[in-house]
Amino acid sequence: MKKFLILDCYVDEPTCLGVPPFVSPYPRYIYGALISAGLSNENIVYNTIDHLRMNNYHFTEGYDHVFIIGGAAVPGKYLGSRIGTLSEINKILERNSKTKMSIGGSISPLIKSASSNISTIQYDIDKFAFTLTQGNPVDERRTIEECALWSIRGAEIVKHHPWYPNIICEIESGRGCPRQVHCSFCLEGLDREIEFRKPKDIINEIDALISHGVFRFRIGKQADIIQYGTLLNKYNKGFPQPNIHAVKELFDELKKHKESGKIEVLNVDNANPGTIVNWPDESSIILESIADAVTPGDTLPFGIESFDESVVQQNNLKVMPDDALFAIRLVNEIGGKREDGIPKLLPGINLIHGLKGETTDTFKINHKYLERISHEGLLLKRINIRKLQPYPGTPIFNEKHKIGNVITKRFEYYRDRIRDEIDNSMLKKIYPPGTILKNVCVLDLRNEYSIGKQIASYSITVKVPTVFPKMDFIDTIVMAHRERSILALPVPFSINSVSQKNFEIIPGISKAKAAELILKRPFHTIDSFTDELTNVHGELVKVIREKSLV
Numbered sequence: 310m311k312k313f314l315i316l317d318c319y320v321d322e323p324t325c326l327g328v329p330p331f332v333s334p335y336p337r338y339i340y341g342a343l344i345s346a347g348l349s350n351e352n353i354v355y356n357t358i359d360h361l362r363m364n365n366y367h368f369t370e371g372y373d374h375v376f377i378i379g380g381a382a383v384p385g386k387y388l389g390s391r392i393g394t395l396s397e398i399n400k401i402l403e404r405n406s407k408t409k410m411s412i413g414g415s416i417s418p419l420i421k422s423a424s425s426n427i428s429t430i431q432y433d434i435d436k437f438a439f440t441l442t443q444g445n446p447v448d449e450r451r452t453i454e455e456c457a458l459w460s461i462r463g464a465e466i467v468k469h470h471p472w473y474p475n476i477i478c479e480i481e482s483g484r485g486c487p488r489q490v491h492c493s494f495c496l497e498g499l500d501r502e503i504e505f506r507k508p509k510d511i512i513n514e515i516d517a518l519i520s521h522g523v524f525r526f527r528i529g530k531q532a533d534i535i536q537y538g539t540l541l542n543k544y545n546k547g548f549p550q551p552n553i554h555a556v557k558e559l560f561d562e563l564k565k566h567k568e569s570g571k572i573e574v575l576n577v578d579n580a581n582p583g584t585i586v587n588w589p590d591e592s593s594i595i596l597e598s599i600a601d602a603v604t605p606g607d608t609l610p611f612g613i614e615s616f617d618e619s620v621v622q623q624n625n626l627k628v629m630p631d632d633a634l635f636a637i638r639l640v641n642e643i644g645g646k647r648e649d650g651i652p653k654l655l656p657g658i659n660l661i662h663g664l665k666g667e668t669t670d671t672f673k674i675n676h677k678y679l680e681r682i683s684h685e686g687l688l689l690k691r692i693n694i695r696k697l698q699p700y701p702g703t704p705i706f707n708e709k710h711k712i713g714n715v716i717t718k719r720f721e722y723y724r725d726r727i728r729d730e731i732d733n734s735m736l737k738k739i740y741p742p743g744t745i746l747k748n749v750c751v752l753d754l755r756n757e758y759s760i761g762k763q764i765a766s767y768s769i770t771v772k773v774p775t776v777f778p779k780m781d782f783i784d785t786i787v788m789a790h791r792e793r794s795i796l797a798l799p800v801p802f803s804i805n806s807v808s809q810k811n812f813e814i815i816p817g818i819s820k821a822k823a824a825e826l827i828l829k830r831p832f833h834t835i836d837s838f839t840d841e842l843t844n845v846h847g848e849l850v851k852v853i854r855e856k857s858l859v
Protein backbone atom coordinates (compact mmCIF):
# COMPACT_ATOMS: atom_id res chain seq x y z
CA MET A 310 0.00 0.00 0.00
CA LYS A 311 1.36 3.42 -0.96
CA LYS A 312 1.81 5.85 1.88
CA PHE A 313 2.05 9.63 1.80
CA LEU A 314 2.93 12.11 4.53
CA ILE A 315 1.66 15.66 4.75
CA LEU A 316 4.15 17.47 6.98
CA ASP A 317 2.89 20.81 8.25
CA CYS A 318 5.81 23.00 9.34
CA TYR A 319 3.26 25.82 9.71
CA VAL A 320 3.06 29.03 7.69
CA ASP A 321 3.00 32.70 8.53
CA GLU A 322 2.63 34.51 5.23
CA PRO A 323 1.29 38.01 4.64
CA THR A 324 -2.07 36.56 3.65
CA CYS A 325 -2.11 33.21 5.39
CA LEU A 326 -1.61 32.07 8.95
CA GLY A 327 -1.19 28.43 9.83
CA VAL A 328 0.66 28.50 13.16
CA PRO A 329 -1.42 26.82 15.90
CA PRO A 330 -4.13 27.41 16.87
CA PHE A 331 -4.51 28.46 13.19
CA VAL A 332 -4.71 25.75 10.56
CA SER A 333 -3.92 26.97 7.06
CA PRO A 334 -5.63 25.67 3.93
CA TYR A 335 -2.39 24.07 2.65
CA PRO A 336 -2.60 20.68 4.47
CA ARG A 337 -6.38 20.59 4.06
CA TYR A 338 -6.20 21.08 0.30
CA ILE A 339 -3.38 18.52 -0.13
CA TYR A 340 -5.41 15.95 1.79
CA GLY A 341 -8.48 16.72 -0.31
CA ALA A 342 -6.43 16.45 -3.52
CA LEU A 343 -5.04 13.05 -2.49
CA ILE A 344 -8.50 11.76 -1.59
CA SER A 345 -9.81 13.09 -4.92
CA ALA A 346 -6.98 11.26 -6.66
CA GLY A 347 -8.43 8.01 -5.34
CA LEU A 348 -6.37 7.44 -2.19
CA SER A 349 -8.04 6.30 0.98
CA ASN A 350 -7.42 7.99 4.31
CA GLU A 351 -5.28 5.00 5.39
CA ASN A 352 -2.77 6.01 2.70
CA ILE A 353 -2.28 9.47 4.16
CA VAL A 354 -0.56 10.56 7.37
CA TYR A 355 -0.68 14.13 8.68
CA ASN A 356 2.11 15.25 11.01
CA THR A 357 3.43 18.58 12.12
CA ILE A 358 6.90 19.95 12.77
CA ASP A 359 6.27 19.36 16.51
CA HIS A 360 6.15 15.62 15.86
CA LEU A 361 9.37 15.73 13.83
CA ARG A 362 11.11 17.71 16.58
CA MET A 363 10.40 14.87 19.01
CA ASN A 364 12.06 12.47 16.57
CA ASN A 365 15.14 14.55 15.89
CA TYR A 366 13.78 15.43 12.43
CA HIS A 367 13.65 11.80 11.26
CA PHE A 368 10.55 10.25 9.73
CA THR A 369 9.38 7.38 11.88
CA GLU A 370 8.21 5.26 8.95
CA GLY A 371 8.79 4.98 5.21
CA TYR A 372 6.73 7.08 2.79
CA ASP A 373 6.38 7.04 -0.97
CA HIS A 374 6.31 10.81 -0.94
CA VAL A 375 6.30 13.57 1.68
CA PHE A 376 4.58 16.91 1.07
CA ILE A 377 6.18 19.58 3.22
CA ILE A 378 4.51 22.92 3.86
CA GLY A 379 6.47 25.80 5.31
CA GLY A 380 6.49 29.53 5.21
CA ALA A 381 7.86 32.04 7.62
CA ALA A 382 8.34 35.03 5.36
CA VAL A 383 8.43 37.10 8.55
CA PRO A 384 9.17 34.81 11.50
CA GLY A 385 7.32 35.97 14.59
CA LYS A 386 6.82 34.89 18.19
CA TYR A 387 3.89 32.64 18.92
CA LEU A 388 2.49 31.85 22.33
CA GLY A 389 2.43 28.09 22.86
CA SER A 390 3.76 27.26 19.42
CA ARG A 391 6.87 27.44 17.22
CA ILE A 392 6.94 27.74 13.44
CA GLY A 393 9.24 25.44 11.46
CA THR A 394 12.29 27.40 10.38
CA LEU A 395 14.31 27.11 7.18
CA SER A 396 17.15 25.43 9.07
CA GLU A 397 14.74 22.87 10.54
CA ILE A 398 13.31 22.10 7.10
CA ASN A 399 16.84 21.71 5.73
CA LYS A 400 17.57 19.24 8.56
CA ILE A 401 14.49 17.22 7.57
CA LEU A 402 15.68 17.12 3.96
CA GLU A 403 19.19 16.03 4.96
CA ARG A 404 18.18 13.43 7.54
CA ASN A 405 15.64 11.73 5.30
CA SER A 406 17.51 12.09 2.04
CA LYS A 407 16.31 8.78 0.60
CA THR A 408 12.66 9.88 0.74
CA LYS A 409 11.05 11.74 -2.15
CA MET A 410 9.77 15.11 -0.94
CA SER A 411 8.15 18.20 -2.33
CA ILE A 412 8.01 21.57 -0.61
CA GLY A 413 5.24 24.12 -0.90
CA GLY A 414 4.36 27.39 0.79
CA SER A 415 6.45 30.53 0.75
CA ILE A 416 9.51 28.73 2.15
CA SER A 417 9.84 26.81 -1.12
CA PRO A 418 11.99 29.35 -3.08
CA LEU A 419 14.43 29.48 -0.17
CA ILE A 420 15.25 25.77 -0.35
CA LYS A 421 18.55 25.17 -2.09
CA SER A 422 18.92 21.46 -2.63
CA ALA A 423 20.44 19.72 -5.62
CA SER A 424 18.93 16.34 -4.69
CA SER A 425 16.71 14.79 -7.33
CA ASN A 426 14.51 13.54 -4.47
CA ILE A 427 13.43 17.07 -3.67
CA SER A 428 11.01 19.21 -5.66
CA THR A 429 10.37 22.81 -4.75
CA ILE A 430 6.88 23.75 -5.81
CA GLN A 431 6.27 27.19 -7.24
CA TYR A 432 2.52 26.98 -7.70
CA ASP A 433 0.06 24.79 -5.77
CA ILE A 434 1.44 21.84 -3.86
CA ASP A 435 -2.07 20.34 -3.70
CA LYS A 436 -2.19 20.27 -7.50
CA PHE A 437 1.27 18.73 -7.55
CA ALA A 438 0.09 16.09 -5.06
CA PHE A 439 -2.95 15.30 -7.19
CA THR A 440 -1.00 14.93 -10.43
CA LEU A 441 1.85 13.02 -8.75
CA THR A 442 -0.50 10.31 -7.58
CA GLN A 443 -1.91 10.15 -11.13
CA GLY A 444 1.60 9.38 -12.42
CA ASN A 445 2.23 12.71 -14.16
CA PRO A 446 3.42 15.32 -11.62
CA VAL A 447 3.10 18.93 -12.74
CA ASP A 448 3.79 22.19 -10.93
CA GLU A 449 0.82 24.37 -11.80
CA ARG A 450 -2.15 26.21 -10.33
CA ARG A 451 -5.24 24.43 -9.15
CA THR A 452 -8.52 25.55 -10.70
CA ILE A 453 -11.34 27.16 -8.74
CA GLU A 454 -13.36 23.96 -9.27
CA GLU A 455 -10.55 21.82 -7.87
CA CYS A 456 -10.28 24.15 -4.92
CA ALA A 457 -14.01 23.81 -4.26
CA LEU A 458 -13.79 20.02 -4.21
CA TRP A 459 -10.46 19.55 -2.44
CA SER A 460 -11.28 22.04 0.31
CA ILE A 461 -14.37 20.01 1.22
CA ARG A 462 -12.73 16.60 0.92
CA GLY A 463 -9.72 17.81 2.88
CA ALA A 464 -11.72 19.09 5.85
CA GLU A 465 -11.44 15.89 7.87
CA ILE A 466 -7.67 16.25 8.21
CA VAL A 467 -8.22 18.80 11.00
CA LYS A 468 -9.07 15.92 13.35
CA HIS A 469 -5.42 14.86 13.20
CA HIS A 470 -4.11 18.32 14.10
CA PRO A 471 -2.30 18.20 17.48
CA TRP A 472 -4.40 21.09 18.83
CA TYR A 473 -7.78 19.77 17.63
CA PRO A 474 -10.48 20.83 18.54
CA ASN A 475 -8.81 23.99 19.90
CA ILE A 476 -8.13 25.35 16.45
CA ILE A 477 -9.26 28.11 14.11
CA CYS A 478 -9.32 27.46 10.37
CA GLU A 479 -7.93 30.04 7.97
CA ILE A 480 -10.31 30.20 5.01
CA GLU A 481 -9.22 31.37 1.59
CA SER A 482 -11.50 33.75 -0.25
CA GLY A 483 -9.28 34.62 -3.19
CA ARG A 484 -5.76 35.25 -4.33
CA GLY A 485 -3.68 37.84 -6.09
CA CYS A 486 -3.75 41.57 -5.43
CA PRO A 487 -6.62 43.35 -7.19
CA ARG A 488 -4.72 46.65 -7.17
CA GLN A 489 -3.19 47.70 -10.49
CA VAL A 490 0.12 48.82 -8.96
CA HIS A 491 1.94 46.66 -6.45
CA CYS A 492 4.00 47.42 -3.37
CA SER A 493 7.77 47.02 -3.64
CA PHE A 494 8.04 44.32 -0.97
CA CYS A 495 4.94 42.21 -1.50
CA LEU A 496 4.74 38.57 -2.51
CA GLU A 497 1.02 38.69 -3.21
CA GLY A 498 1.64 41.40 -5.81
CA LEU A 499 3.70 38.88 -7.81
CA ASP A 500 0.66 36.70 -8.36
CA ARG A 501 -0.67 38.21 -11.56
CA GLU A 502 -3.78 36.02 -11.76
CA ILE A 503 -6.52 37.34 -9.54
CA GLU A 504 -9.27 34.94 -8.64
CA PHE A 505 -12.03 34.72 -6.08
CA ARG A 506 -13.73 31.65 -4.70
CA LYS A 507 -17.51 31.58 -5.04
CA PRO A 508 -19.47 32.33 -1.85
CA LYS A 509 -21.15 28.94 -2.03
CA ASP A 510 -17.79 27.15 -2.31
CA ILE A 511 -16.52 28.94 0.79
CA ILE A 512 -19.69 28.14 2.73
CA ASN A 513 -19.58 24.49 1.60
CA GLU A 514 -16.01 24.24 2.86
CA ILE A 515 -16.98 25.82 6.18
CA ASP A 516 -19.92 23.41 6.49
CA ALA A 517 -17.57 20.48 5.86
CA LEU A 518 -15.21 21.76 8.56
CA ILE A 519 -18.14 22.26 10.93
CA SER A 520 -19.18 18.66 10.35
CA HIS A 521 -15.68 17.67 11.52
CA GLY A 522 -15.91 19.67 14.73
CA VAL A 523 -14.50 23.10 13.79
CA PHE A 524 -16.36 26.17 15.01
CA ARG A 525 -13.83 28.96 14.65
CA PHE A 526 -13.02 30.54 11.30
CA ARG A 527 -11.12 33.44 9.85
CA ILE A 528 -11.85 34.59 6.33
CA GLY A 529 -8.22 35.46 5.99
CA LYS A 530 -6.38 34.21 2.96
CA GLN A 531 -6.78 37.18 0.68
CA ALA A 532 -5.15 40.52 -0.03
CA ASP A 533 -8.20 42.68 0.68
CA ILE A 534 -11.51 41.41 2.01
CA ILE A 535 -13.30 44.57 0.82
CA GLN A 536 -12.33 43.66 -2.74
CA TYR A 537 -13.74 40.13 -2.45
CA GLY A 538 -15.43 39.30 -5.75
CA THR A 539 -14.55 42.58 -7.46
CA LEU A 540 -15.32 42.47 -11.17
CA LEU A 541 -12.08 44.31 -12.02
CA ASN A 542 -13.89 46.43 -14.61
CA LYS A 543 -13.81 49.91 -13.10
CA TYR A 544 -10.89 51.57 -11.34
CA ASN A 545 -10.20 54.65 -9.29
CA LYS A 546 -6.50 55.45 -8.90
CA GLY A 547 -5.60 51.84 -9.52
CA PHE A 548 -8.13 50.38 -7.07
CA PRO A 549 -11.02 48.37 -8.53
CA GLN A 550 -14.61 49.07 -7.56
CA PRO A 551 -15.65 46.74 -4.71
CA ASN A 552 -18.48 44.31 -5.34
CA ILE A 553 -21.03 44.93 -2.59
CA HIS A 554 -23.22 42.07 -3.74
CA ALA A 555 -20.43 39.44 -3.49
CA VAL A 556 -19.27 40.49 -0.02
CA LYS A 557 -22.82 40.70 1.31
CA GLU A 558 -23.74 37.31 -0.11
CA LEU A 559 -20.80 35.73 1.72
CA PHE A 560 -21.09 37.57 5.02
CA ASP A 561 -24.89 37.34 5.25
CA GLU A 562 -24.55 33.57 5.07
CA LEU A 563 -21.71 33.56 7.58
CA LYS A 564 -23.82 35.67 9.92
CA LYS A 565 -26.64 33.12 9.66
CA HIS A 566 -24.17 30.37 10.58
CA LYS A 567 -23.04 32.42 13.57
CA GLU A 568 -26.58 33.11 14.72
CA SER A 569 -27.54 29.46 14.44
CA GLY A 570 -24.61 28.61 16.74
CA LYS A 571 -22.66 26.67 14.10
CA ILE A 572 -19.88 29.26 14.16
CA GLU A 573 -18.62 30.51 17.52
CA VAL A 574 -15.72 32.65 16.34
CA LEU A 575 -15.82 34.49 13.03
CA ASN A 576 -12.93 36.77 12.08
CA VAL A 577 -11.59 38.45 8.97
CA ASP A 578 -8.11 39.51 7.94
CA ASN A 579 -6.47 42.04 5.61
CA ALA A 580 -8.18 45.05 4.12
CA ASN A 581 -6.70 47.69 1.90
CA PRO A 582 -7.15 51.26 3.17
CA GLY A 583 -6.68 52.40 -0.44
CA THR A 584 -9.91 50.64 -1.40
CA ILE A 585 -11.75 52.45 1.39
CA VAL A 586 -10.38 55.85 0.42
CA ASN A 587 -11.06 55.47 -3.28
CA TRP A 588 -14.45 53.78 -2.93
CA PRO A 589 -15.84 55.14 0.36
CA ASP A 590 -19.56 54.56 -0.36
CA GLU A 591 -19.17 50.93 -1.41
CA SER A 592 -16.65 50.34 1.37
CA SER A 593 -19.00 51.70 4.04
CA ILE A 594 -21.74 49.26 3.05
CA ILE A 595 -19.25 46.40 2.95
CA LEU A 596 -17.75 47.33 6.32
CA GLU A 597 -21.25 47.42 7.86
CA SER A 598 -21.90 43.92 6.54
CA ILE A 599 -18.56 42.55 7.81
CA ALA A 600 -18.87 44.26 11.22
CA ASP A 601 -22.36 42.85 11.56
CA ALA A 602 -21.21 39.29 10.87
CA VAL A 603 -17.96 38.96 12.82
CA THR A 604 -17.67 38.13 16.51
CA PRO A 605 -16.66 40.92 18.96
CA GLY A 606 -13.00 41.83 19.31
CA ASP A 607 -12.14 41.35 15.65
CA THR A 608 -9.36 43.20 13.81
CA LEU A 609 -9.20 44.57 10.29
CA PRO A 610 -5.47 44.94 9.61
CA PHE A 611 -4.37 47.65 7.22
CA GLY A 612 -1.01 47.45 5.51
CA ILE A 613 -0.16 51.12 5.97
CA GLU A 614 3.59 50.26 6.16
CA SER A 615 4.69 53.93 6.49
CA PHE A 616 3.28 57.39 7.16
CA ASP A 617 6.26 59.00 5.43
CA GLU A 618 5.02 60.38 2.09
CA SER A 619 8.32 59.86 0.35
CA VAL A 620 8.42 56.20 1.45
CA VAL A 621 4.82 55.75 0.29
CA GLN A 622 5.74 57.09 -3.15
CA GLN A 623 8.97 55.20 -3.61
CA ASN A 624 7.45 51.85 -2.64
CA ASN A 625 4.05 52.20 -4.35
CA LEU A 626 2.31 51.88 -1.00
CA LYS A 627 -1.45 52.10 -0.86
CA VAL A 628 -2.25 55.35 0.90
CA MET A 629 -0.86 58.73 1.84
CA PRO A 630 -1.00 59.44 5.60
CA ASP A 631 -4.19 61.52 5.58
CA ASP A 632 -5.95 58.85 3.54
CA ALA A 633 -4.85 56.27 6.08
CA LEU A 634 -6.48 58.38 8.78
CA PHE A 635 -9.70 58.49 6.78
CA ALA A 636 -9.82 54.68 6.57
CA ILE A 637 -9.02 54.31 10.28
CA ARG A 638 -11.80 56.76 11.18
CA LEU A 639 -14.35 54.96 9.03
CA VAL A 640 -13.67 51.53 10.53
CA ASN A 641 -13.83 53.03 14.04
CA GLU A 642 -17.14 54.65 13.20
CA ILE A 643 -18.68 51.49 11.74
CA GLY A 644 -17.02 48.75 13.79
CA GLY A 645 -16.19 50.53 17.05
CA LYS A 646 -19.48 49.84 18.85
CA ARG A 647 -19.07 47.54 21.82
CA GLU A 648 -20.68 44.12 21.97
CA ASP A 649 -20.15 42.01 25.11
CA GLY A 650 -18.08 44.96 26.37
CA ILE A 651 -15.54 44.80 23.53
CA PRO A 652 -15.40 46.84 20.29
CA LYS A 653 -16.76 44.72 17.49
CA LEU A 654 -14.26 45.42 14.72
CA LEU A 655 -11.29 47.77 14.93
CA PRO A 656 -8.53 48.57 12.48
CA GLY A 657 -5.03 47.24 12.95
CA ILE A 658 -1.94 48.81 11.43
CA ASN A 659 1.12 47.17 9.95
CA LEU A 660 4.30 49.24 9.75
CA ILE A 661 7.52 48.12 8.08
CA HIS A 662 11.10 49.22 8.48
CA GLY A 663 13.43 48.55 5.57
CA LEU A 664 11.58 50.24 2.72
CA LYS A 665 13.13 52.47 0.07
CA GLY A 666 13.36 56.17 0.88
CA GLU A 667 13.47 55.80 4.69
CA THR A 668 15.41 58.46 6.55
CA THR A 669 16.03 59.02 10.24
CA ASP A 670 12.85 61.16 10.20
CA THR A 671 10.59 58.36 8.89
CA PHE A 672 9.97 56.81 12.29
CA LYS A 673 9.39 60.15 13.94
CA ILE A 674 6.70 60.77 11.31
CA ASN A 675 5.16 57.34 12.02
CA HIS A 676 5.14 58.10 15.73
CA LYS A 677 3.58 61.53 15.12
CA TYR A 678 0.70 60.07 13.11
CA LEU A 679 0.04 57.35 15.64
CA GLU A 680 -0.01 60.00 18.36
CA ARG A 681 -2.52 61.95 16.28
CA ILE A 682 -4.72 58.87 15.91
CA SER A 683 -4.60 58.34 19.66
CA HIS A 684 -5.33 62.00 20.46
CA GLU A 685 -8.35 61.91 18.14
CA GLY A 686 -9.74 59.12 20.33
CA LEU A 687 -9.54 56.55 17.53
CA LEU A 688 -8.76 52.98 18.46
CA LEU A 689 -6.27 50.62 16.90
CA LYS A 690 -6.57 47.01 17.89
CA ARG A 691 -3.01 46.20 16.98
CA ILE A 692 0.10 47.98 15.77
CA ASN A 693 2.37 45.50 14.10
CA ILE A 694 5.90 46.84 13.54
CA ARG A 695 8.44 44.70 11.78
CA LYS A 696 11.72 44.76 9.97
CA LEU A 697 11.39 43.82 6.34
CA GLN A 698 13.00 40.60 5.20
CA PRO A 699 13.02 41.06 1.44
CA TYR A 700 11.53 38.09 -0.25
CA PRO A 701 13.01 36.60 -3.48
CA GLY A 702 11.26 37.88 -6.57
CA THR A 703 9.94 41.11 -5.05
CA PRO A 704 11.19 44.42 -6.54
CA ILE A 705 12.87 45.43 -3.30
CA PHE A 706 14.74 42.11 -3.16
CA ASN A 707 15.91 42.47 -6.76
CA GLU A 708 17.21 45.99 -6.12
CA LYS A 709 19.26 44.71 -3.15
CA HIS A 710 18.16 47.67 -1.07
CA LYS A 711 20.48 48.30 1.90
CA ILE A 712 19.55 49.86 5.25
CA GLY A 713 22.01 51.95 7.25
CA ASN A 714 22.72 51.28 10.91
CA VAL A 715 21.75 54.79 11.98
CA ILE A 716 18.30 54.36 10.44
CA THR A 717 17.82 51.01 12.18
CA LYS A 718 18.76 52.55 15.55
CA ARG A 719 16.21 55.32 14.97
CA PHE A 720 13.59 52.71 14.04
CA GLU A 721 14.25 50.79 17.27
CA TYR A 722 14.02 53.97 19.36
CA TYR A 723 10.62 54.93 17.92
CA ARG A 724 9.35 51.32 17.89
CA ASP A 725 9.93 51.18 21.65
CA ARG A 726 8.23 54.55 22.13
CA ILE A 727 5.22 53.38 20.15
CA ARG A 728 5.04 50.25 22.32
CA ASP A 729 5.27 52.28 25.54
CA GLU A 730 3.12 55.25 24.68
CA ILE A 731 0.60 54.32 21.99
CA ASP A 732 0.11 50.57 22.36
CA ASN A 733 -0.43 50.80 26.07
CA SER A 734 -2.96 53.61 25.93
CA MET A 735 -4.86 51.79 23.15
CA LEU A 736 -4.99 48.64 25.26
CA LYS A 737 -6.41 50.57 28.21
CA LYS A 738 -9.14 52.09 26.06
CA ILE A 739 -10.07 48.86 24.29
CA TYR A 740 -10.07 46.68 27.41
CA PRO A 741 -10.75 48.93 30.42
CA PRO A 742 -10.51 47.33 33.89
CA GLY A 743 -13.60 45.24 34.49
CA THR A 744 -13.89 43.98 30.89
CA ILE A 745 -14.74 40.29 30.81
CA LEU A 746 -12.63 38.22 28.43
CA LYS A 747 -14.20 34.81 27.96
CA ASN A 748 -12.74 31.51 26.77
CA VAL A 749 -9.08 32.37 27.22
CA CYS A 750 -7.08 29.25 26.37
CA VAL A 751 -4.12 28.66 28.71
CA LEU A 752 -1.07 28.18 26.51
CA ASP A 753 1.87 28.60 28.87
CA LEU A 754 2.75 28.73 32.56
CA ARG A 755 5.42 31.09 33.89
CA ASN A 756 6.24 32.12 37.48
CA GLU A 757 2.85 31.10 38.87
CA TYR A 758 1.04 32.85 36.01
CA SER A 759 -1.19 31.20 33.42
CA ILE A 760 -0.66 32.88 30.07
CA GLY A 761 -3.27 32.49 27.41
CA LYS A 762 -5.25 33.90 24.55
CA GLN A 763 -8.68 33.57 23.10
CA ILE A 764 -8.58 31.34 20.03
CA ALA A 765 -9.26 34.12 17.58
CA SER A 766 -7.51 36.52 15.25
CA TYR A 767 -4.90 38.82 16.85
CA SER A 768 -6.20 38.04 20.31
CA ILE A 769 -4.53 39.78 23.22
CA THR A 770 -2.22 37.90 25.61
CA VAL A 771 -3.83 37.50 29.03
CA LYS A 772 -1.78 36.79 32.18
CA VAL A 773 -3.62 35.39 35.17
CA PRO A 774 -1.79 34.94 38.53
CA THR A 775 -3.27 31.50 39.13
CA VAL A 776 -2.02 28.23 37.69
CA PHE A 777 -4.44 26.36 35.42
CA PRO A 778 -3.67 23.28 33.33
CA LYS A 779 -2.46 24.07 29.81
CA MET A 780 -5.24 24.10 27.21
CA ASP A 781 -7.88 24.81 29.87
CA PHE A 782 -10.36 27.54 28.92
CA ILE A 783 -11.00 30.23 31.52
CA ASP A 784 -13.04 33.41 31.77
CA THR A 785 -11.17 36.44 33.10
CA ILE A 786 -11.70 40.02 34.35
CA VAL A 787 -9.25 42.62 33.01
CA MET A 788 -7.39 44.46 35.79
CA ALA A 789 -4.24 46.07 34.39
CA HIS A 790 -2.24 46.54 31.21
CA ARG A 791 1.34 45.66 30.39
CA GLU A 792 3.25 45.93 27.16
CA ARG A 793 1.01 44.15 24.67
CA SER A 794 -0.66 42.05 27.34
CA ILE A 795 -3.30 42.20 30.02
CA LEU A 796 -3.30 41.20 33.67
CA ALA A 797 -6.57 39.60 34.66
CA LEU A 798 -8.34 37.76 37.47
CA PRO A 799 -9.86 34.34 36.90
CA VAL A 800 -13.63 33.87 36.91
CA PRO A 801 -15.01 32.70 39.29
CA PHE A 802 -12.75 34.70 41.61
CA SER A 803 -12.33 32.53 44.70
CA ILE A 804 -11.50 35.16 47.29
CA ASN A 805 -10.59 32.69 50.02
CA SER A 806 -8.13 30.62 48.01
CA VAL A 807 -6.44 32.79 45.34
CA SER A 808 -2.80 33.82 45.86
CA GLN A 809 -1.81 37.28 47.10
CA LYS A 810 -0.68 38.21 43.56
CA ASN A 811 -4.34 38.15 42.50
CA PHE A 812 -5.19 40.90 44.98
CA GLU A 813 -2.08 42.89 44.03
CA ILE A 814 -3.15 43.28 40.40
CA ILE A 815 -6.46 44.93 41.34
CA PRO A 816 -6.02 48.68 40.60
CA GLY A 817 -6.12 50.52 43.95
CA ILE A 818 -4.80 47.61 46.02
CA SER A 819 -1.23 48.01 47.29
CA LYS A 820 1.09 45.13 48.14
CA ALA A 821 0.54 45.86 51.86
CA LYS A 822 -3.24 45.86 51.42
CA ALA A 823 -3.08 42.59 49.48
CA ALA A 824 -1.11 41.01 52.35
CA GLU A 825 -3.70 42.36 54.82
CA LEU A 826 -6.52 40.77 52.78
CA ILE A 827 -4.73 37.42 52.94
CA LEU A 828 -4.52 37.69 56.75
CA LYS A 829 -8.19 38.60 57.02
CA ARG A 830 -9.31 35.39 55.27
CA PRO A 831 -11.62 33.57 55.37
CA PHE A 832 -14.29 36.03 54.25
CA HIS A 833 -17.69 34.58 55.01
CA THR A 834 -19.57 36.83 52.62
CA ILE A 835 -18.60 38.51 49.34
CA ASP A 836 -19.68 41.87 50.76
CA SER A 837 -17.26 41.56 53.68
CA PHE A 838 -14.53 41.22 51.06
CA THR A 839 -15.66 44.02 48.74
CA ASP A 840 -16.08 46.35 51.75
CA GLU A 841 -12.29 46.18 52.01
CA LEU A 842 -11.85 47.54 48.47
CA THR A 843 -12.27 51.18 49.44
CA ASN A 844 -9.58 52.43 47.04
CA VAL A 845 -10.92 50.50 44.07
CA HIS A 846 -13.18 52.17 41.48
CA GLY A 847 -16.85 51.49 42.23
CA GLU A 848 -17.63 50.05 38.80
CA LEU A 849 -14.75 47.62 39.11
CA VAL A 850 -15.85 46.56 42.60
CA LYS A 851 -19.27 45.81 41.11
CA VAL A 852 -17.79 43.46 38.51
CA ILE A 853 -15.53 41.76 41.07
CA ARG A 854 -18.52 41.26 43.39
CA GLU A 855 -20.54 39.65 40.59
CA LYS A 856 -17.77 37.22 39.72
CA SER A 857 -16.54 36.37 43.25
CA LEU A 858 -16.99 33.17 45.19
CA VAL A 859 -16.48 32.66 48.96
Ligand code: SF4
Pocket residue numbers: 485486487488490491492495496497498532581612627
Ligand atom coordinates in the same frame (compact mmCIF):
# COMPACT_ATOMS: atom_id res chain seq x y z
S1 SF4 B 1 -1.76 46.37 -1.98
FE1 SF4 B 1 0.45 46.04 -1.86
S2 SF4 B 1 0.76 44.89 0.06
FE2 SF4 B 1 -1.42 44.76 -0.45
S3 SF4 B 1 -1.57 42.83 -1.57
FE3 SF4 B 1 -1.34 44.48 -3.07
S4 SF4 B 1 0.84 44.57 -3.49
FE4 SF4 B 1 0.58 43.42 -1.60
